[in-house]
Amino acid sequence: MIDKTQTNAVAIGVFDGVHRGHRRVIEQAAAQTGKTVACTFDTATISTKGSDFRPIYDSDTKSRLLTSLGIDEVYSLDFAQIKDLTGDTFFTEILYYRLRAHTIVCGRDFRFGRGAAFGTEELARLCSSHNIKLIAVDAVMDGENKISSAAIRKLISSGDISRANELLGSEYLIRGEIVQGNRIGTQMGFPTANIILDENFIVPAYGVYRADAYIDGVCRRAISNIGVKPTVGSKVPLCETHIPGISGDLYGKTMEVRLKGFIRPERRFSGTGELMQQIASDLRSL
Secondary structure, X not given: OOOOOOOEEEEEOOOOOOOHHHHHHHHHHHOOOOEXXXXXXXXXXXXXXXXXXXXXXXXXXXXXXXXXXXXXXEEEEOHHHHOOOOHHHHHHHHHHHHOOEEEEEEEOOOOEOHHHOEOHHHHHHHHHHOOOEEEEEOOOEEOOEEOOHHXXXXXXXXXXXXXXXXXXXXXXXXXXXXXXXXXXXXXXXXXXXEEEOOOOOOOOOOEEEEEEEEEOOEEEEEEEEEEOOOOOOOOOOEEEEEOOOOOOOOXXXXXXXXXXXXXXXXXXXXXXXXXXXXXXXXXXXX
């Protein structure tokens, strides 16, 4: 028998990027009594929504950010499996029975159900009939504009990381396993820790960035090159991070790179000598 005791405060949304607007929703949910659950959607299942749609973060990174903000549990739905549910069915099966919500928190423009037919007005009706509290959070504004994931995606893809970070409320991050490269950086005296970038997600504008690199819980200042290494060549886009002073075998370790600011665009050099001079110059910006 289903336990109908409602015990959870549920924040619901796509939460792509977990930006400042999303954080307002999370804060409101975390302020309620009981366990806090984020009901969201598995990023991989919505990554083909429209030809130009590429999410900011994968589901693992999104979950890590949500839990860092006080969420006790992230409940990630396969969008393909629920997209044809009516609004009534989604509410009853997911929010009421499965997540046992006593409070639901969402953005005021949140929509759900087949064809996004239901909004906060319909959600308020359903909550009222089930004795559930609804908190619809107004958009967080940046001047006259609403902070949105779409705007942040454009900033990241254009290389305006500083501005993107302002809207995100934290530094844009890249997280992944360090893989072996061609070791040309090591031969030049500037070894790099490399992460292969997934092009199903937003890739920052190719170029060099000031960064913080986290390995084994330790943060170090670094520079990261995003791109395909036009001077020496790469078949896939990489995040190549040079961390001054670090040594040892890093292959297989997980690294988190937080981009802080754009230094210069990626470009082809006449050879490794000119490239070495430029990297030395880049390092002086740290």
